[in-house]
Amino acid sequence: MLTGSEMGVVDENAAALGVPRKQLMESSGHAVAQAVRTIADPGEQVVIVAGRGNNGGDALVAARFLDDYDLRVLLLGRPDAISTTIARENWDALQHAEYPTETVRDSSALDLCTPDIVIDAMLGTGIAGDLREPEATAAAAMNGSDATVLSVDVPSGLDAETGRLADNAVDADHVVTFHDTKPGLPDLDVPVTVADIGIPDAAELFVEQGDLTRLERDPASHKGDNGEVLVVGGGPYTGAPALTAQAALRGGADLVRVACPAVVAREIQSYSENLILRPFDGDHLAPPHVDRLADLAADHDTLVVGPGLGDHDATLEGVAELLSGFDGTAVVDADALSVVPDVETDADLVCTPHQGELLGMGGETSEDWRERADLVESFAAEIGHTMLVKGPYDIVSNGERTRVGRTGNPGMTVGGTGDVLAGVTGALACVQAPLDAAAIAAHTVGTVGDRVVEDRGYGLVATDLLEEIPSVLWQRE
């Protein structure tokens, strides 16, 4: 089952793989026509009621496969109000081919007559709120007619995000939905055909541009809404936590604080005035610091634990204590990873090991990425957390769903890129589910690395990645 917005991600990924939306619409329309053939014989009366979006577009395609029916095509609204190019092109094709089309300017002019079949193609996954006019009157006319109502994708009035059926929704007798079922369809107890429209499995497996459409910034948001990240790092190293923290800012977090040993606080602060430091005493993290860190962590949306912490026994003990008492989302990277398999916690952990660190956690890996995906998926299920295993193909899995990121290049093996990935993952985990945050972060950091290498060849350093992150995340060229 996929929601409407998840379908949007998948069809955008299909386009990124070279299967554009217009091809999907052609397959959808053909599937609708096939369904008509199973419930009505040639010569019977079919009325298409098309909306102004791609839901309508699907039925405008179907018309071309229904020449042997007594067909009428009603467009609810003016042709120039058709909201997408591909729907408009299919309308124009019907015009040029002189199909029997009518445009319904206002609902009082709507006359279904007495068709055998009505194709409800008014609204699909693009619906917002209950039906407005003229869709509402059209729905009432459909519901009041003796015709068999076949709905395209979802009955108009069904919200494909939540499965909620509007009071004035179309009462479908049969639904033809595309690629996967949608919320609310199973509860309708009418026959639902799930038509394969040629979206490759890869469009769900591989992370592509479509996944970036999950990000949207609420224009009304104010400071803090887009996430506050606490980076717990530093000790032997100071560059790592600074890279992670700056990457979290570039990944969209509003505020990023760095909790680090006091001895390195000034040095980490010196990397950027954008960082806020929360030093704890001593030169490495240890159990006595955990209470203060836990209090700090409670005031943040996401933790990123590990960069530059070192693997001092007391440090790993402190990390285990911190994670076991935390119940939010924590990205775990670098030396902190080794404690995860033995930690009992209510937190959602996102572990970002490279393959060596995965082995250190007790996981298994394989050179073959498909095998690696299966191994990582079962390891994620075993430890009950999200895994992002970096490699030529990044494997992201929460034990149920597995995604594969194919961006990045051998130039990314330079030190610090993992710290950047952990920071971007932390920022996105403030506003996305852990799996989606990790998948988008892997795709984004790899894409940034590819752009930097394209511009300057190998020899990139991790700081080169930082300022490129926003333009990739927000798909600005």
Ligand SMILES: NC(=O)C1=CN([C@@H]2O[C@H](COP(=O)(O)OP(=O)(O)OC[C@H]3O[C@@H](n4cnc5c(N)ncnc54)[C@H](O)[C@@H]3O)[C@@H](O)[C@H]2O)[C@@H](O)CC1
């Ligand atoms: N996502 C996919 O993979 C595919 C989607 N396709 C079709 O595309 C549809 C989604 O198309 P769109 O995103 O263009 O949106 P829709 O065609 O579902 O509806 C959008 C139109 O309806 C209007 N509208 C929104 N809410 C309304 C309301 N409450 N009352 C009256 N009018 C309202 C909007 O102004 C807009 O013009 C899917 O349902 C499916 O039928 C297919 O072409 C195949 C591929």
Ligand SMILES: [K+]
């Ligand atoms: K519909």
